[in-house]
Amino acid sequence: MTVRVGVTGATGRMGQEVLAAVAEREDCEVVLAVNRDPDGETIDGVEIEPASEFDSLVVDREPTAVIDFTGPESAPEYAAACSEAGVPFVTGTTGFEDDEREELEAASDEIPVLHAPNFARGVQTLVDVVGDVVQSLAGYDVELVETHHNQKRDAPSGTANRLLSEIEANGDFTGRKHGREGFDPREEGEIGVHVLRAGNVTGEHEIVIADNHEEVRLTHRAEDRGVFAAGAVDAAVWLADRDPGSYDFADVLAE
Ligand SMILES: NC(=O)C1=CN([C@@H]2O[C@H](COP(=O)(O)OP(=O)(O)OC[C@H]3O[C@@H](n4cnc5c(N)ncnc54)[C@H](OP(=O)(O)O)[C@@H]3O)[C@@H](O)[C@H]2O)C=CC1
């Protein structure tokens, strides 16, 4: 069966990568690609159409799944349209406020919705192991540093927040400390969180776990955005025949 993919934010950094990733696969085709202000352009032979027509296009084209890398304001709207049309929805968008996350959750009553802040397999491995590492080094200082390109809007990254949740669930921490300046010594039990935005860095996450005699560093570095796009397309193929509900990338990799 050919998986018919819809792509939102199709001319964005990730949208273009998703179009390229689908073009590389024989089992998938793009049947719908939108952005907010198309000027008749095509990417990898796919016509970019107006996002304002998404609600009717998603009904007419009958995609097997839609892949969304846009923004926290738009992803819930696209999810709602997919919910109306009965089309599974994959989103890698980050930076959601609570109400936006709830809207996404609401869509999952009607359709399968898969949200992952990072579609790199290596990051999923990091998420899987970081809790155990922190637990086995109880009492050590823990700090997280993430670096991204200078156009990224949300901070800390969705991936950083996901890793921090895992860390917090596996130790006796007092809270997150976002950056330091002036006379601001480290307090016992805090998790330092440091955000760098520079140049065209694709995405780096490092967790430093140290006491006064040793340190462990867990680092993930994405070399290109293709790794995220390939994971998102895998997720769309996997999600196509699932029941309504919320899923994450770990579910895809578990099979
Ligand atoms: N989960 C993962 O593995 C990854 C997640 N991300 C996340 O994906 C998202 C997109 O990142 P990136 O591709 O770099 O961003 P870009 O800014 O390059 O692209 C975003 C696209 O979404 C569209 N868009 C943005 N806001 C709206 C809106 N309010 N309504 C409709 N369309 C909108 C833009 O459309 P237009 O061109 O029409 O303005 C643009 O095409 C971010 O949240 C980022 O953190 C990024 C990489 C990997």
Ligand SMILES: O=C(O)C1=N[C@H](C(=O)O)C[C@H](O)C1
């Ligand atoms: O905006 C990006 O570029 C990325 N965002 C994701 C995040 O917020 O975690 C994933 C990746 O690191 C790239």
